[in-house]
Every structure is written in structure tokens, then in C-alpha cells.
Amino acid sequence: xxxxxxxxxxxxxxxxxxxxxxxxxxxxxxxxxxxxxxxxxxxxxxxxxxxxxxxxxxxxxxxxxxxxxxxxxxxxxxxxxxxxxxxxxxxxxxxxxxxxxxxxxxxxxxxxxxxxxxxxxxxxxxxxxxxxxxxxxxxxxxxxxxxxxxxxxxxxxxxxxxxxxxxxxxxxxxxxxxxxxxxxxxxxxxxxxxxxxxxxxxxxxxxxxxxxxxxxxxxxxxxxxxxxxxxxxxxxxxxxxxxxxxxxxxxxxxxxxxxxxxxxxxxxxxxxxxxxxxxxxxxxxxxxxxxxxxxxxxxxxxxxxxxxxxxxxxxxxxxxxxxxxxxxxxxxxxxxxxxxxxxxxxxxxxxxxxxxxxxxxxxxxxxxxxxxxxxxxxxxxxxxxxxxxxxxxxxxxxxxxxxxxxxxxxxxxxxxxxxxxxxxxxxxxxxxxxxx
Amino acid sequence: xxxxxxxxxxxxxxxxxxxxxxxxxxxxxxxxxxxxxxxxxxxxxxxxxxxxxxxxxxxxxxxxxxxxxxxxxxxxxxxxxxxxxxxxxxxxxxxxxxxxxxxxxxxxxxxxxxxxxxxxxxxxxxxxxxxxxxxxxxxxxxxxxxxxxxxxxxxxxxxxxxxxxxxxxxxxxxxxxxxxxxxxxxxxxxxxxxxxxxxxxxxxxxxxxxxxxxxxxxxxxxxxxxxxxxxxxxxxxxxxxxxxxxxxxxxxxxxxxxxxxxxxxxxxxxxxxxxxxxxxxxxxxxxxxxxxxxxxxxxxxxxxxxxxxxxxxxxxxxxxxxxxxxxxxxxxxxxxxxxxxxxxxxxxxxxxxxxxxxxxxxxxxxxxxxxxxxxxxxxxxxxxxxxxxxxxxxxxxxxxxxxxxxxxxxxxxxxxxxxxxxxxxxxxxxxxxxxx
Numbered sequence: 001x002x003x004x005x006x007x008x009x010x011x012x013x014x015x016x017x018x019x020x021x022x023x024x025x026x027x028x029x030x031x032x033x034x035x036x037x038x039x040x041x042x043x044x045x046x047x048x049x050x051x052x053x054x055x056x057x058x059x060x061x062x063x064x065x066x067x068x069x070x071x072x073x074x075x076x077x078x079x080x081x082x083x084x085x086x087x088x089x090x091x092x093x094x095x096x097x098x099x100x101x102x103x104x105x106x107x108x109x110x111x112x113x114x115x116x117x118x119x120x121x122x123x124x125x126x127x128x129x130x131x132x133x134x135x136x137x138x139x140x141x142x143x144x145x146x147x148x149x150x151x152x153x154x155x156x157x158x159x160x161x162x163x164x165x166x167x168x169x170x171x172x173x174x175x176x177x178x179x180x181x182x183x184x185x186x187x188x189x190x191x192x193x194x195x196x197x198x199x200x201x202x203x204x205x206x207x208x209x210x211x212x213x214x215x216x217x218x219x220x221x222x223x224x225x226x227x228x229x230x231x232x233x234x235x236x237x238x239x240x241x242x243x244x245x246x247x248x249x250x251x252x253x254x255x256x257x258x259x260x261x262x263x264x265x266x267x268x269x270x271x272x273x274x275x276x277x278x279x280x281x282x283x284x285x286x287x288x289x290x291x292x293x294x295x296x297x298x299x300x301x302x303x304x305x306x307x308x309x310x311x312x313x314x315x316x317x318x319x320x321x322x323x324x325x326x327x328x329x330x331x332x333x334x335x336x337x338x339x340x341x342x343x344x345x346x347x348x349x350x351x352x353x354x355x356x357x358x359x360x361x362x363x364x365x366x367x368x369x370x371x372x373x374x375x376x377x378x379x380x381x382x383x384x385x386x387x388x389x390x391x392x393x394x395x396x397x398x399x400x401x402x403x404x405x406x407x408x409x410x411x412x413x414x415x416x417x418x419x420x421x422x423x424x425x426x427x428x429x430x431x432x433x434x435x436x
Numbered sequence: 437x438x439x440x441x442x443x444x445x446x447x448x449x450x451x452x453x454x455x456x457x458x459x460x461x462x463x464x465x466x467x468x469x470x471x472x473x474x475x476x477x478x479x480x481x482x483x484x485x486x487x488x489x490x491x492x493x494x495x496x497x498x499x500x501x502x503x504x505x506x507x508x509x510x511x512x513x514x515x516x517x518x519x520x521x522x523x524x525x526x527x528x529x530x531x532x533x534x535x536x537x538x539x540x541x542x543x544x545x546x547x548x549x550x551x552x553x554x555x556x557x558x559x560x561x562x563x564x565x566x567x568x569x570x571x572x573x574x575x576x577x578x579x580x581x582x583x584x585x586x587x588x589x590x591x592x593x594x595x596x597x598x599x600x601x602x603x604x605x606x607x608x609x610x611x612x613x614x615x616x617x618x619x620x621x622x623x624x625x626x627x628x629x630x631x632x633x634x635x636x637x638x639x640x641x642x643x644x645x646x647x648x649x650x651x652x653x654x655x656x657x658x659x660x661x662x663x664x665x666x667x668x669x670x671x672x673x674x675x676x677x678x679x680x681x682x683x684x685x686x687x688x689x690x691x692x693x694x695x696x697x698x699x700x701x702x703x704x705x706x707x708x709x710x711x712x713x714x715x716x717x718x719x720x721x722x723x724x725x726x727x728x729x730x731x732x733x734x735x736x737x738x739x740x741x742x743x744x745x746x747x748x749x750x751x752x753x754x755x756x757x758x759x760x761x762x763x764x765x766x767x768x769x770x771x772x773x774x775x776x777x778x779x780x781x782x783x784x785x786x787x788x789x790x791x792x793x794x795x796x797x798x799x800x801x802x803x804x805x806x807x808x809x810x811x812x813x814x815x816x817x818x819x820x821x822x823x824x825x826x827x828x829x830x831x832x833x834x835x836x837x838x839x840x841x842x843x844x845x846x847x848x849x850x851x852x853x854x855x856x857x858x859x860x861x862x863x864x865x866x867x868x869x870x871x872x
Contacts, residue, residue, distance in 0.1 A: 022585050022727070033584060033764045130582075136728035138582030145757075146566075146574030148469060149458050149747035274733055277713050291458070291744035292572035294734040297710055308727035311585035321581075321757035328469045 004037035010064040011079030012045035018307035068094035075100040083107040102313040104131035110205040113219035117325035128313035136305030137298040144327030150289025152214040156252040159206040161281030162197040163249040168279040171237040199228035200264040207251030217336035225341040227265035246276040259337030273436035344408040347433035353396035371410040440473035446500040447515030448481035454743035504530035514539040519547040538749040540567035546641035549655035553761035564749035572741030573734040580763030586725025588650040592688040597717030598633040599685035604715040607673040635664035636700040643687030653772035661777040663701035682712040695773030709872035780844040783869035789832035807846040
């Protein structure tokens with residue numbers, strides 16, 4: 001049996017504690033499976049969240065950067081989080097010291113993925129981050145190993161459990177967004193400051209990593225168009241249902257003729273698409289390749305699930321199996337050509353609060369036609385769904401349009417014109433449609 | 437750059453041809469990604485199905501066993517199929533000659549998996565068979581690498597596209613089994629002799645492999661309880677729908693207190709379970725581990741999808757990344773303790789054709805109670821769904837029972853008693869229920 005793999009762990013929060021438990025509880029099974037012990041020999045933590053952990057045989061190091069340079073470890077596991085220091089300098093130090101690195105830090109990879117991958121390559125060490133995207137779902141291994149015979153044309157998915165929980169619960173229980181968010185916070189599914197999740201930034205970090213893996217381009221987080229779920233109303237979810245769709249916060253990265261399109265926004269997906277059927281906090285990723293289209297569904301967060309991914313990364317290292325961080329040598333990774341969001345092509349759901357006076361519908365329809373936008377359906381309802389004809393009234397009536405494929409640009413121009421015509425009240429609600 | 441990986445390919449059917457195309461069309465991309473060329477240097481085939489393949493630069497060898505021993509190749513790809521010779525002797529020869537082997541041959545692995553894995557281990561070479569289970573879905577990599585921190589308690593799935601196509605189409609279009617089978621044959625989704633698919637044997641082969649990976653036990657195909665879909669009627673599918681279920685042919689392997697339970701049979705799954713929603717020829721596997729429950733959905737057959745898996749296996753070998761065939765050393769793999777089917781515990785759907793005379797329902801209910809079987813629901817309908825009370829008539833009326841968890845044994849005894857009571861006509865229809 002080869003020497004044991006000596007692990008140094010920086011960060012003992014929920015995931016770090018779960019990693020310690022797996023390495024300790026399953027020590028003999030893991031050693032037998034991979035052919036050598038995988039042993040936690042040192043750690044570094046500001047606080048130890050789980051007081052019941054037995055760390056008596058593990059050396060505590062005060063500073064994570066010192067731990068990263070410690071000659072007593074072979075691999076550094078970074079679970080502190082955050083794109084800046086100490087996480088960044090800790091990972092850099094470990095790679096420069098010739099140590100393999102495993103991290104769950106999506107912010108770090110999204111911000112510095114290419115540079116860190118280069119450092120790993122230059123030093124001939126593994127740099128694994130399975131846990132950074134979709135928690136317990138082995139999507140990174142799947143993309144860089146399982147599907148490497150494919151040209152990937154699109155990768156998209158439900159990458160944030162908080163948002164999926166809120167959208168699922170709103171629809172199932174007919175709740176308003178704000179009430180649902182409070183409930184999610186009470187249950188611990190949303191942070192006290194929920195911005196990072198519900199405004200789409202968390203999804204964007206993960207999408208940037210998936211896009212890099214899919215297209216062989218450098219991580220390009222700043223190119224992502226990001227829109228969160230704050231503006232989604234129960235009325236939208238119910239109208240979507242009626243029209244045959246579900247609304248999900250998706251991260252979508254697509255190879256287009258104009259370049260790589262990366263976007264995060266509430267999205268209508270046909271009900272029978274696998275992603276439409278994924279509810280609650282569960283995550284899901286669909287990878288559309290030229291040979292295989294694959295959907296992976298599983299837990300996107302939580303200590304044990306995320307730790308499962310961290311330990312799998314460690315076991316690859318223990319087995320001596322190394323794959324380039326983004327699946328190919330750095331020299332092959334190009335700066336991505338960015339496809340501008342204005343050129344996004346697809347169908348749209350548009351909900352307008354139309355002024356109830358003669359000519360409104362004609363005006364809306366004409367503005368759409370002016371931009372060559374074809375409509376698949378128009379649903380106009382008087383308030384209260386009354387079937388009887390009525391006198392015009394001053395309360396605006398919701399008008400919902402579903403367009404055939406058109407461009408973001410055309411939709412924005414048409415809506416600006418409709419607003420300037422004075423036939424609608426308030427801002428139009430726009431939800432993009434993604435076909436399976 | 438390391439020397440090229442020299443591939444010898446035995447078998448040029450649909451999958452073999454697709455492998456050749458990927459290796460040729462994507463040669464430079466694959467070489468750059470894995471760091472060395474992966475080149476087809478020799479092949480052996482009775483027939484070349486696809487006449488447009490350019491094999492002019494590839495050496496043809498007459499005999500597959502000679503190809504396996506050929507000093508000019510590093511890895512042998514076996515795509516001939518069948519559990520016996522020439523596939524078996526070809527794979528054995530390659531492994532004994534110190535060559536890595538990639539195969540898509542589920543019958544071979546199901547019959548000789550443990551012995552071949554031992555041969556690979558003894559000779560220190562890779563033995564990969566991703567394509568043998570669920571075609572293009574990388575389920576084997578996921579189990580032996582991605583989820584290796586998990587104790588897996590159940591692996592189950594839709595592993596045969598033909599059966600899933602027939603069951604989906606029967607329900608969607610209200611067709612009888614026989615008509616649907618004919619249609620599947622016409623479309624090329626079913627063989628002229630469909631036995632292997634529709635009687636569950638193909639699913640059993642794949643399940644045996646998954647069970648071995650999940651539980652670390654030797655492949656034990658002969659322990660599998662197998663029941664196909666010939667007896668499923670449209671009435672069953674419609675009644676299942678009414679009760680909140682879909683009917684799928686599943687392979688299910690579960691760790692129970694009595695041992696490893698392996699079974700293939702039509703199964704009712706709750707409509708909101710991921711597997712319930714997988715239609716047509718698509719495959720899906722759910723892996724329930726102690727840290728992560730994961731569902732994988734994708735193409736289970738077809739040349740390009742299956743070839744994608746074969747090429748991924750080749751690329752692992754080209755990268756020098758080797759994992760034990762069943763995820764752990766042979767010394768760790770035990771003979772499985774078999775859980776007898778009679779002890780299977782779960783819910784049951786039972787459809788009886790009840791004689792329409794006083795006391796029938798009471799007799800059925802009493803026989804169930806005698807075996808301590810609790811009923812979740814009983815649906816009894818007069819023929820034609822007439823709402824008016826009628827005189828008893830001589831035509832039997834369908835009675836559908838859904839039981840709470842009980843045992844196979846109890847159900848069989850109760851049904852035998854009911855049959856001997858003479859209150860039903862024909863054989864009872866029994867479909868097991870699997871909870872998500």
C-alpha cells in the first residue's frame with residue numbers, strides 16, 4: 001500500500017465538519033477502496049462549529065496560509081469561502097508549494113479560475129472543485145471526463161436551492177414572494193441577507209464555472225447577464241402553468257454564432273422538460289452535447305452532500321488520477337467571445353397592465369408587429385375573470401403575450417414604444433422562455 | 437507529449453462505427469484534451485455496416501483474439517457483444533497480454549464480471565465498461581468515482597429504452613401492448629425477437645452490474661427476480677394514473693437486512709418521482725446514497741451516445757487514470773448475501789376480476805386481513821363505469837387494491853387463498869410499488 005494521503009483542512013463550518021466526519025467514520029472503507037489511507041492531519045479554523053468533532057489527534061495550525069505551506073500535508077482542502085484572502089492566498093500558496101488543492105469555493109473559482117488552473121498546471125498538481133457547483137451532484141467530473149467526447153452546445157440548470165424553493169413553494173401554496181422568502185429564512189434555506197441568492201449572483205458564479213468547462217473558455221463571470229426572482233409574482237407562476245410552463249431561476253450558457261451567451265434569469269420551461277419538474281431546494285443541470293444530452297438531479301447544498309463531493313475529489317487525488325482543472329490544458333483555453341444579451345434569441349412571456357380603453361390591444365399588437373415579433377398566444381383578461389362584457393373601466397387589465405423566437409433587442413424596442421404610447425401602467429414583466 | 441494510445445477495435449456495428457467516427461472526426465481535439473493522440477490502428481469485423489467509414493489507414497485483422505494479442509495495440513475495444521466467445525476469449529486474451537480493455541458488452545460483464553475484473557487487476561490494466569449500462573449516461577463513473585464517499589442503499593432505474601417506449605406510448609395513445617410492440621418494431625426500437633428486451637433480461641444484465649458497483653459485491657445475475665411487461669394492460673396504466681402513479685419497467689437493487697435484493701419488474705412509481713417522468717426510449721438511474729441521492733437521465737442506447745461512453749473510457753486510459761473495474765480491489769468484493777424475493781417488502785397494486793356475487797368483496801378483504809395486509813385503497817367498479825346500482829350480473833368486475841407495505845410472501849398466500857375461494861376469474865395482476 002502506498003503512503004497515506006495527508007490532508008490539511010482550512011475551514012470548519014458546515015461542510016468542513018461533514019468532511020471530517022466522512023474521513024473519520026469511513027476511514028477504513030475509503031482506504032481499502034482507493035488503496036491508501038486518506039487522513040486529516042492538520043486543520044485551521046476560526047471557530048469549530050460542531051463541538052462534537054474529535055480533533056484530538058489532528059494538529060491545529062493558526063494561519064491558513066501557513067497550513068497551505070506546511071510540509072506535513074500533501075493536499076489542502078479550502079472550505080473558508082470568499083473570492084479574496086485568506087482563501088485566495090491559501091490556495092495559491094498550496095499550489096505553489098506543489099500541493100494538490102480541493103475547494104468548494106465557487107466565488108474563488110468564478111473570480112480567479114483561469115489563473116489558479118494555470119498555477120496548478122505549472123506546478124503539476126491537481127486542482128479539484130467538484131463541490132463548488134451544484135453541491136453533491138458530480139457535474140464537473142461528468143463534464144470533464146464522462147462527456148469529453150462531446151461538443152457541448154448548452155449547459156443550463158437550477159443551481160440555487162433557495163430560489164427554487166421559493167418559486168416552488170409560491171406556486172404550490174399560492175403565496176406571495178415576500179411571504180415565501182420569510183418562510184425560507186425561517187427554515188434556514190435563505191440567509192438573513194438573501195441578496196446573493198435571490199438576485200442571481202450565486203447562480204452566476206456557478207454558471208461561469210460550468211460555461212468554462214463546457215466551452216473550453218476562460219471563466220468569464222463579468223460577461224453574465226443577471227436577473228433575480230424578486231419581481232416574480234404568483235400571477236406569473238399561475239399564468240405560466242396555464243400556458244404549459246414552469247418558472248425557474250436558471251443559469252444558461254449557450255454556444256451561439258455570436259459567441260458564448262451566459263445568462264441568469266427567471267425562465268419559463270415547458271412542463272414536461274426534466275428541469276421543470278425539479279422542485280424545492282433540489283438542483284439540476286442539463287448538459288446538451290452533440291452525442292449525449294444528460295440531466296443530473298440532486299442536492300445542491302448541505303453539509304453531507306457537499307462533503308461527499310469534496311471527499312470524491314480527495315479520493316481521485318489519492319488514486320493518483322489527475323485531470324486538468326477545466327478538463328484541458330490551459331494553452332487550449334481561449335478568452336471567450338461574448339455574445340451580447342441584446343442579441344439573445346428566444347421566445348418571451350410578456351405581461352402588461354394595459355389601460356382599459358379602445359385601441360390598447362391594437363396598439364400593443366402593432367408595436368410587436370413593427371419589430372417583426374410573432375405572437376404564439378395572447379391572453380387578455382378583465383379583472384376578476386368575468387365572462388360578461390363590461391363597460392371600459394379605469395383599472396388596468398393584465399395582457400399576457402407569448403412570442404415566437406425573436407431577439408432581446410426587438411422585445412426591448414417594442415416595449416419601450418408601448419410604454420411611450422401610454423397604453424400600459426407600470427413596468428412590463430418579461431420572462432424568457434427556454435426550450436428543452 | 438506522451439506516445440499515442442494505439443486502439444484495436446473488435447466489432448464494427450452501430451456502436452463500433454460511431455466510435456470510429458468520433459476518433460477520426462475529433463482526433464485533434466481529443467489529443468489536445470487528454471495530452472496524447474488516441475488512434476485507431478487496427479480493427480476486426482465480420483461485416484462493416486457503415487460503408488462510408490474510411491478505414492484505409494487502419495490495419496484489418498481477421499481474428500479478434502489475434503487482435504487482442506497484437507503487440508501493435510495498447511488497448512482493445514470489444515464491441516462484438518455476447519457473453520461467450522469470441523467476446524470472452526478476446527477480452528481475456530487482451531487482459532492477459534497486459535492490454536487495457538474497453539467494452540460495451542453487458543452480457544459479458546453480467547456473466548463474467550468478477551473473473552474479468554480479477555484478470556485486469558492481476559495484470560495491472562484498466563477494464564472499463566461505461567457503455568455497458570445505460571448507454572450514454574456516465575453512471576459507472578458516477579458510482580465508482582463521483583459517489584464513492586457514499587454507502588449506497590439502493591440503485592434503480594429505467595434501463596431498457598424499448599420497454600419504456602412501449603409503456604409510455606401505450607398510456608399516451610391508449611394502445612394495447614401488442615399494437616405498441618409492433619409499432620416499436622417498425623420504428624427500430626424493438627428487435628424482431630423482442631424477448632430479451634420486453635421480458636426484462638436486458639434490464640437484468642445491467643442491474644447486475646449496477647448492484648455490484650453499488651454494494652461492492654460480485655456480479656450475481658442469477659439472483660435477480662425477473663418479470664417483463666407482456667402482461668401489462670392499458671387498464672393497469674390508466675388505473676395507476678388515477679391512483680397517482682406511473683408504471684415503468686425498473687431494475688431495482690436494494691440493500692436489505694436479509695441481504696441484497698435484485699429485481700426487475702413492472703413497477704408503480706409516484707408521479708412526482710423523477711423516474712416517473714422519464715418517457716419514450718430515454719433511460720434514467722437513481723442512486724440513493726447516505727450522503728447524496730442522485731438521478732441521471734439520458735440516452736440509453738444508440739450509436740453516438742454509446743460511443744460517447746466508449747471514447748470517455750478510452751480517454752481515461754489515455755490520461756493514465758485507472759480505477760478498479762468495480763470501484764474497489766477484488767479482495768474487497770464479497771459474494772453477495774441474497775435476499776429472497778419472498779421476503780421483499782413493499783406496497784402492491786393488485787387487480788382482480790371479481791365474480792359479481794354477494795360476499796365477493798368480503799371474501800377478498802378477509803383473505804387480505806388474514807395475512808395482515810392493510811389496504812390503502814380499494815377501487816371496485818362495475819363494468820362501463822355506470823353510476824346506477826345494478827342487479828348482479830355474470831360478468832366479472834375489476835377490483836383494484838393498493839396495499840400498504842407488506843411482504844411478497846403474504847401477498848402470494850392471500851392471492852392463492854382468494855383463487856381457491858373461487859371469487860375471481862383468471863390470474864390476479866400484481867404490480868409492485870416503489871417509493872421514491
